[in-house]
Amino acid sequence: MPVFVCPRCAFRETASDRRVRHQPRGCGRCGFGFAFEMLDDFYAGPRCALIVTDAERRVLVAGHGAFAATGYQEPDLIGREVAEGLGLEFAGEDPIAVSLEWGVRKLGVPCTFRPKGAAAPVAATCDIFPAYDDDGGLMLALTPA
Numbered sequence: 001m002p003v004f005v006c007p008r009c010a011f012r013e014t015a016s017d018r019r020v021r022h023q024p025r026g027c028g029r030c031g032f033g034f035a036f037e038m039l040d041d042f043y044a045g046p047r048c049a050l051i052v053t054d055a056e057r058r059v060l061v062a063g064h065g066a067f068a069a070t071g072y073q074e075p076d077l078i079g080r081e082v083a084e085g086l087g088l089e090f091a092g093e094d095p096i097a098v099s100l101e102w103g104v105r106k107l108g109v110p111c112t113f114r115p116k117g118a119a120a121p122v123a124a125t126c127d128i129f130p131a132y133d134d135d136g137g138l139m140l141a142l143t144p145a
Helices: 015-021 066-070 082-086 095-102
Strands: 003-005 012-014 036-038 049-053 059-062 106-113 122-130 138-144
Touching: 012 015, 049 066, 049 082, 059 066, 066 138, 095 106, 095 122, 095 138, 106 138
Parallel strands: none
Antiparallel strands: 003 012, 003 036, 049 059, 049 138, 106 122, 122 138
């Protein structure tokens, strides 16, 4: 059964919970306009930043934990290409491109990113979840090391 995660507050609910509320799109806790559908459950850790992009990798939401983990306010990132906006760097292939092209999850990907105002990049782990709707896009869970 699909699980939905709110990118704003990280609240999780199943598809059956959503049918009971008769509100199929938004978050049942904070009322944010949409929840991200996952095929498996995902628990965002306390230091995890949830960021949602469109199919062109532009940031739509910098929600749960984004400011605490990265130092960027949501307006700093909205509309920017996610890797550019966060200074994300991966060794080898680009897991964001792979996830968007093939619709596959990429879990535990080591990376670095540049927090706002930091002099040097910071090590992190990135989990990437493709969107399972017609709009494409993805949710990126960035956890500093």
